[in-house]
Amino acid sequence: xxxxxxxKLVHFRPLFYGFIAMLFxxxxxxxxxxxxxxxxxxxxxxxxxxxxxxxxxKKVVPIIVIVCFFAFxxxxxxxxxxxxxxxxxxxxxxxxxxxSDDLTTDNGRGVVTLKGVRIDGKREKNIRLYYNVESGTLAxxxxxxxxGQVKKVKAFELGSFNSTCYRKRIAYTTALKESEIAITGxxxxxxxxxxxxxxxxxxxxxxxxxxxxxxxxxxGDKNEIDGEVASTYKTAGIVHILTISGLHISFLxxxxxxxxxxxxxxxxxxxxxxxxxxxxxxxxxxxxPAVLRAGIMGLVLVYAQMFGKFYDRLNALxxxxxxxxxxxxxxxxxxxFLMSFGSxxxxxxxxxxxxxxFAKIMNRYFADGLAxxxxxxxxxxxxxxxxxxKINFLSVFTNLIVVPIFSVLYPLLFVSxxxxxxxxxxxxxxxxxxxxxxxxxxxxxxxxxxxxTINLKPISIYVSVAFFVLLFAISKFFMAKRKIKLVCCxxxxxxxxxxxxxxxxxxxxxxxxAVCYNGYIPTILLTNNSKKSVIIDTSEGAFxxxxxxxxxxAKVSALVCLNYQKINTKxxxxxxxxLCIKTDSEACTEDDVCQSVDTQYQLDGFMYKYVxxxxxxxxxxxxxxxxxxFVAKNNATSTDIExxxxxxxxxxxxxxxxxxxxxxxxxxxVIGYYQNEHTxxxxxxxxxxxxxxxxxxxxxxxxx
Numbered sequence: 001x002x003x004x005x006x007x008k009l010v011h012f013r014p015l016f017y018g019f020i021a022m023l024f025x026x027x028x029x030x031x032x033x034x035x036x037x038x039x040x041x042x043x044x045x046x047x048x049x050x051x052x053x054x055x056x057x058k059k060v061v062p063i064i065v066i067v068c069f070f071a072f073x074x075x076x077x078x079x080x081x082x083x084x085x086x087x088x089x090x091x092x093x094x095x096x097x098x099x100s101d102d103l104t105t106d107n108g109r110g111v112v113t114l115k116g117v118r119i120d121g122k123r124e125k126n127i128r129l130y131y132n133v134e135s136g137t138l139a140x141x142x143x144x145x146x147x148g149q150v151k152k153v154k155a156f157e158l159g160s161f162n163s164t165c166y167r168k169r170i171a172y173t174t175a176l177k178e179s180e181i182a183i184t185g186x187x188x189x190x191x192x193x194x195x196x197x198x199x200x201x202x203x204x205x206x207x208x209x210x211x212x213x214x215x216x217x218x219x220g221d222k223n224e225i226d227g228e229v230a231s232t233y234k235t236a237g238i239v240h241i242l243t244i245s246g247l248h249i250s251f252l253x254x255x256x257x258x259x260x261x262x263x264x265x266x267x268x269x270x271x272x273x274x275x276x277x278x279x280x281x282x283x284x285x286x287x288x289p290a291v292l293r294a295g296i297m298g299l300v301l302v303y304a305q306m307f308g309k310f311y312d313r314l315n316a317l318x319x320x321x322x323x324x325x326x327x328x329x330x331x332x333x334x335x336x337f338l339m340s341f342g343s344x345x346x347x348x349x350x351x352x353x354x355x356x357x358f359a360k361i362m363n364r365y366f367a368d369g370l371a372x373x374x375x376x377x378x379x380x381x382x383x384x385x386x387x388x389x390k391i392n393f394l395s396v397f398t399n400l401i402v403v404p405i406f407s408v409l410y411p412l413l414f415v416s417x418x419x420x421x422x423x424x425x426x427x428x429x430x431x432x433x434x435x436x437x438x439x440x441x442x443x444x445x446x447x448x449x450x451x452x453t454i455n456l457k458p459i460s461i462y463v464s465v466a467f468f469v470l471l472f473a474i475s476k477f478f479m480a481k482r483k484i485k486l487v488c489c490x491x492x493x494x495x496x497x498x499x500x501x502x503x504x505x506x507x508x509x510x511x512x513x514a515v516c517y518n519g520y521i522p523t524i525l526l527t528n529n530s531k532k533s534v535i536i537d538t539s540e541g542a543f544x545x546x547x548x549x550x551x552x553x554a555k556v557s558a559l560v561c562l563n564y565q566k567i568n569t570k571x572x573x574x575x576x577x578x579l580c581i582k583t584d585s586e587a588c589t590e591d592d593v594c595q596s597v598d599t600q601y602q603l604d605g606f607m608y609k610y611v612x613x614x615x616x617x618x619x620x621x622x623x624x625x626x627x628x629x630f631v632a633k634n635n636a637t638s639t640d641i642e643x644x645x646x647x648x649x650x651x652x653x654x655x656x657x658x659x660x661x662x663x664x665x666x667x668x669x670v671i672g673y674y675q676n677e678h679t680x681x682x683x684x685x686x687x688x689x690x691x692x693x694x695x696x697x698x699x700x701x702x703x704x
Contacts, residue, residue, distance in 0.1 A: 009478060009479055010478060010479065011477070011479075012059065012061070012062050013312060013314045013318065014061075014062075014315075014318075015314075015316075015318035015319045015322060016314040016315050016317060017062065017065060017066055017318070018066070018068075018069040018318060018322060019317070019318035019319075019321035019322045020318070021066045021070040021073065022069040022070065022072060022073035022076070022322065022325055023073070023325065023332050024070065024073070025069070025070045025071070025072075025073025025076075025077070026074075026076065026077050026080075026329055026332035027332050027461060028042065028461070029073070029074045029077040029078075030077065032074075034702060038462065042461070042462050042465070046465065047066075047067070047070060050066060051063055051066070051067065054066075073325075073329075076325070076326075076329045077329055077330075079329060080328070080330040081330065084125075084155055084166060084171065084330060085152060085153070085155055085171060086124065086152050086153070086171035086172050087124075087152070088152055088684070088685075089119065089149070089150050089152075089172075091149070092147055092149055093148070093149070093150060094119070094120055094121075094145070094146075095117065095118070095119055095127065095145070095146055095147070095148060095150070095174070096117070096118045096143070096144065096184075097114030097115060097116055097117040097118070097126075097127060097144055098114065098116040098141065098142070098187055099112050099114065099138060099139065099140055099141060099142040099143075099144060100112065100114070100115045100189075101140045101192040101196055102168065102221075102223070103138075103140055104223050104224075105136070108132060108133050109131075109133065110129075110131045110133045110138065110178070111128065111129070111130055112128075112129050112131075112138070113126055113127070113128055113129075113168055113170060114126060114128075114129055114144070116187075117172075119172075124171070125169050125170070125171035125172070126168060126169045126170045126171065127150065127170065127171075127172045127174060128153075128165065128170045128174075129173075129175070130173065131175065131176055131178050131181065132176075132177045132178060134178040134179050135178060136178075138178060138181065138183070140188075140192060140196060141186045141187055141188040141189075142183045142185075143183065143184045143185040143186060143187055144181050144182065144183055145181075145182045145184050146176060146181045146182060147180075148175075148176050148180070150172040150174045151172065151173050151174065152171065152172060153165045153172060153173060154687055155330060156333075156687075157687070157688065158516060158703055159703065161330070161335075163334040163335060163336065166330055166331070166334065167286070167288060167334070167336075191283060194421065195219055195284065197421060198219070198417055198421065199215050199224075201417070201420050201421070201427050201430060202215050202218075202417075205427045205431050206433070206437065207434065208224070208226075209226060209229060209441075210434045210438055210441070211434070212225045212226065212229070213225060213229065213233075213242065213440075213441070214433060214434070216242040216243075217241060217242060217413065218413065218414065218417060219244070219284060219285050219286075220242075220243055220286065220288055220290075220291065221286075222242055222243075225242070229441065232441065232444045232445055232448050233441075235444075235448035236392060236394070236398050236444035236445075236447045236448040237392045237394070237395020237396075237398055237399065237447075238395070238398055238399060238402050238440075238444055241402065241406055243290055243336065244285050244288065244290055244291045244294070245290045245340055245343075246290075246297070246340070246343075246344060247403070247406070247410075248294070248410060249281075249291070249294035249298050250294070250298060251407065251410050251411050251414075252281065252411075252414065253274065253298045253302065255411050255414070255415075256274060256277055257274075257302070260273060260274075266306070267306060267307075268306075270302075270306055271299075271302055271306050274298075274299060274302045278295040278298060279295070282295050288336065289324055289328070289334055289337035289340060290337070290339075292320070292324050293317075293320045293321070293324065293337075293344075294340070296316075296319065296320035296323060296324075297316045297317065297319075297320050297344075300319060300320075301316065313348050314348065314477065317341065317344055317345065317348070324337070335383050338383050339380045339383045339384075342379040342380045342382070343376040344376075344379070345379055345468070345471065346375045346377075346378045346379020346471065347372055347375045347376050347379065348477075349375070349379075349471040349472060349474060349477070350375045350378065350471060350474055350475060351368075351371045352371075353474070353475075353476075354370070354371035355367050355368050355371035357371075358370050366400075370396070370400060373396050373399040373400060373403070377391075377395065378471070381467070382459045382463070382464040392447070392449070394447045394448075394449060395447075398443065402440055402443060402444070405439065405443075406440070408436075409433060409436040409437070409440070412432070412436070413433045413436075416429040416433055417430070463496065466492065466495050467496055469492055470489065470492040470496050473488045510527065510692050510693075511527050511528055511625065511693040512526075512527050512690045512691060512692045512693055513525075513526055513627065513629060513651050513691045513693070514526075514527075514688075514689070514690035514691075514703065515653060515671055515681075515683055515688070515689060516688040516703065517673070517683045517688065521538050521563070521655065522538055522631075522653055522671075522683060523535065523536070523537055524536040524629070524631055524653060525556075526606065526622055526624060526627075526629060528604075528605045528606065528624040528625050529605075529693075530604070530605045532555075532605055533556045533557060534556065534557050534558050534559070534603070534604075534606050534622065535556055535558070535559045535577070536560045536562060536620055536622065536629075537560065538563045538631065538633075538634070538655060556577045557578070557579065557603055557604040557606070558577070558578070558579035558580070558581050558593075558603055558604075559577050559579065559581065560581045560608060560620055560622075561580065561581065561582045561583075561587075562617075562619070562620055562631060562633060563633055563634060579592075579593050579603075580592045580593065581593045581595060582594055582595070583596070583610045596610075597609075597612040597617060598610070598611065598612055605624055606623070606624045607622070607623040607624070608621065608622040609621055611630075611644060613636075613639075613640040613641070613643070616640060617633060618632065618633055618636040618640045618641055618644070619632040619633050619636060619641070619644070621644070621649075626695075627650045627651070627693060628647075628648070628650050629649060629650065629653070630647075630649045630651075630652045630653070630667075631652075631653045632652065632653065632654050632655065632657055633657075634655055634656055634657050636657060636660060637660065638659065638660055638663050641663060641664075642663070645660075645663040645664050645665075645666075646666065647666065648666050648667070648668075649664065649666070649667045649668065650667070650669065651667070651668065651671060651691070652664045652667040652669070652670045652671065653671045653672070654670060654671070655672060655673055656672070656673045657672075658672050658673070658674045658676060661676065661678035661679050662678040664678075669691070669698070686702065688703040689701060689702050689703055
């Protein structure tokens, strides 16, 4: 038995390894079933390699656990997708709902999440409503009724996961004027009443700036935080204190534990009080993944301590992950969820080694604090690169200063708010907390030095996998002999470095015709064999940066404006776009290129012209290599396009103007918003997509 333990490399933790298998399946299934070779190979290497290794070691139970959770995860992904996305509604519908406290207004524009929604009398998921603020009468708790069109929210758009809508269960969006909304009554919800009362108390006591930060710290809602304040916290590397996580929950459980110990509450009663307390707080915070992860792990720890059980950190982490993924499968793609688990795994994996190293040169307390901060930062590194793209070298020292302050400030804020909610006349207590948040902000401003900030490029999944395997190899959970461990770590460092280098290499742009849409309006990106691109923009340009990122385009030669000519590229677009081409002389500025209609121009291998019919602009025609494209204006009629309809275009984009689709009988592919017998492809149905060009062949592929 001792000899067997001597040669054991890892202890099998079914909950943790089951969670990793399920997480990996949920992250890769979308790409595997869309035919992405890289992900198919990655899945095969990881799953098949792990299975072979365990077979050699004669570990049958681990094989069953890992394979079963992986297979379950692949199937559960499609369940998660089906339960999130709503139905297609092609025409105007009647909508009723309740205005939630997820409501913001700014510069005459309002955004609100409607809950308790019914569409044409049928119960539906939440709707995000965009509206023009007119009277400003729309308020939290209002029951509203209106008619309008709804757009189905896609879980994935241009390769990015819509985590905000997924967390809030927003399946639809719509836009209208405030005057078109009828208020039929009022209905408040307990959690919203608590949050709104807390917000009023915080704003009255601390002012809007510090009050918004304190509100985010208590409930995780960062909507009210000023953009400059949020940017300062992010640059300083302490934005995590604004997101409810293990730091917050551990403070609360420790505080509650202290109170219960003084009251001599023990056993099951103690545990049940903790369960109710954490559950209620999670409810007030909207059951976000980070709150649930921290709450579940905290409760497991309390249970272990109450009843003398061994607390296995990795199994506790895996248990929390499995519960969340079973309830909310697509959370696997939520960066907040991944950061929460990544930071904890980083602490578990390398904090002890770092602490021992730092203890040789400093006090043990400071050594532990520095080790926790660095290991947590390392654990979230792949995800930081995906969201903020920046890392500040001073963030470690900022956290060493801020976290001890916050460890006092947060419990004080929580207790003060608890008393103030019951006895509002005690709100002066919150003023002291406001001073504390003011101090934290001043520290953040001092430490957010841009010169010590570097930009990171988003890391691909295979780099992330290699990165976390390396952390595991370094950790005490991998119990190989010293020499074997050094060799394994060296190999993983080499693999991680090679993959990271590959990740930094820009792949050449693929010749293609890409069609993406924002609302009902398409943006078309054309790329030729010379790796040059032009954009035909039929909207106000807000979608262009997303299109560029999705298609790996290094440079766009020009933006050709069609429906909307009053575009200012300096305010909206990627600065790599040198030219903005327009045909409306009144809309052209000194930075634009204004061109005549029905005149052919050439630019970087593209031949293009604005096409008109008796002086009316009806579309734009572009030729490149062996491909010919026509993009019609939304107001073009069958009479307007009777001349161009006879030409042999490879692609015709008609947008929402489905009535003219039938006229382009000679076109290779007709692309519209709606799918019907005259269109070959619909971006309402198929999402954002591209036709890759291989000589005279066009291969369709989804970009979402």
